[in-house]
Amino acid sequence: MRKTAAWPLAWIYAVLIIYASLYPFESWRVQGIAPWSFLWAPLPKYWTGFDVLSNVLGYAPLGFLLALALHRTRRDWPGILIATLVAMALSLSMETLQMFLPVRVPSNVDAVLNVVGAWLGAVTARTLAWVGLIERWSRFRDRWFISDAGGALVLLAVWPMALLFPVPVAFGLGQVLERVEAALADVLVGTPWLEWMPLREVELQPLLPISEMLCVAIGLCLPCWLAFSVLRETRQRILAALALLILGVAASALSAALTYGPVHAWGWISDEVAIGLCVAAFGVVGLIFASARMCLVMALVALVWQMSLLNNASADAYFTLTLQTWERGQFIRFHGLIQWMGWLWPYATLIHLVRRLSSAKSMVMG
Numbered sequence: 306m307r308k309t310a311a312w313p314l315a316w317i318y319a320v321l322i323i324y325a326s327l328y329p330f331e332s333w334r335v336q337g338i339a340p341w342s343f344l345w346a347p348l349p350k351y352w353t354g355f356d357v358l359s360n361v362l363g364y365a366p367l368g369f370l371l372a373l374a375l376h377r378t379r380r381d382w383p384g385i386l387i388a389t390l391v392a393m394a395l396s397l398s399m400e401t402l403q404m405f406l407p408v409r410v411p412s413n414v415d416a417v418l419n420v421v422g423a424w425l426g427a428v429t430a431r432t433l434a435w436v437g438l439i440e441r442w443s444r445f446r447d448r449w450f451i452s453d454a455g456g457a458l459v460l461l462a463v464w465p466m467a468l469l470f471p472v473p474v475a476f477g478l479g480q481v482l483e484r485v486e487a488a489l490a491d492v493l494v495g496t497p498w499l500e501w502m503p504l505r506e507v508e509l510q511p512l513l514p515i516s517e518m519l520c521v522a523i524g525l526c527l528p529c530w531l532a533f534s535v536l537r538e539t540r541q542r543i544l545a546a547l548a549l550l551i552l553g554v555a556a557s558a559l560s561a562a563l564t565y566g567p568v569h570a571w572g573w574i575s576d577e578v579a580i581g582l583c584v585a586a587f588g589v590v591g592l593i594f595a596s597a598r599m600c601l602v603m604a605l606v607a608l609v610w611q612m613s614l615l616n617n618a619s620a621d622a623y624f625t626l627t628l629q630t631w632e633r634g635q636f637i638r639f640h641g642l643i644q645w646m647g648w649l650w651p652y653a654t655l656i657h658l659v660r661r662l663s664s665a666k667s668m669v670m671g
Contacts, residue, residue, distance in 0.1 A: 310455040311374035326399035360418035368426030385427040392423030454535035467646035468556035475578045476524025479651030482616035512618040521581025523611040526588040530604040534597045605658040
């Protein structure tokens, strides 16, 4: 069985579909009718081209990834049929569960369009395989990346999207402690367990300039060092580092443009951020010739350091106000999906780094 990043990407995308379909996960109720009654309900009277396009395109990547994963691991299986059936089961499940949510409206048309989108995605994957593009990608991956590069490639693919949600510190993903504590306190209000929460003697304070500079530098170095750990040649590392640095800066600029307006696309580059960018460039160059294990160790140490700095600091009031404005919108946020990517990416990376280092140690000991 050939390893492929398509499987974890398909799982991640399926989770995103579930999240987007059932958001905001509140006010569940039973209507007193069969949950699947939407299947034979009259067709909706009002629909737009955007509704059709969004439902088709929403499931197309799932069908594509499932068919691609099956092609690369189970070539004797009917990938298009299986991918379409899995997407159909997921779509029908989501539409059925929406019957219990007052803010969501299940639709038989949506279910059909979702299945059509998944089928088109699966056909696209099969067509690419038929013309040989999948095999070309396989040869490219074998030439550039080690065989166990799937997890790193998934993390690298998610990283630019995670940067689209505003963060208090540029490239400082995973700053969640303050919000987790506030959310937990709201849940425990009126219960005796509220007194069990640990209390700080001093409130969290914003980062010092030097700490902000370090967080910026680490945030840019991390994906580069992660890529270095799975690339085969020095030339490939140089090209990957350039691409990741440009992509990270571009994603941050796009986030600022969407948050504050296109005029302020580069307003996030303060003196601390500019110095952090320079430090990141030196950090990346410094490990160009390092071993894969050294890159993993440095990435792990730097990630833990960055998470400690970020989660022992608070966001300033201006950023909090901006975030509230952003969270009321729907564009690019996708019901908070991008925000969750930014929150969870460092922790998923931490698990990946520990797993890689543990497996490498086991091989050495064996």
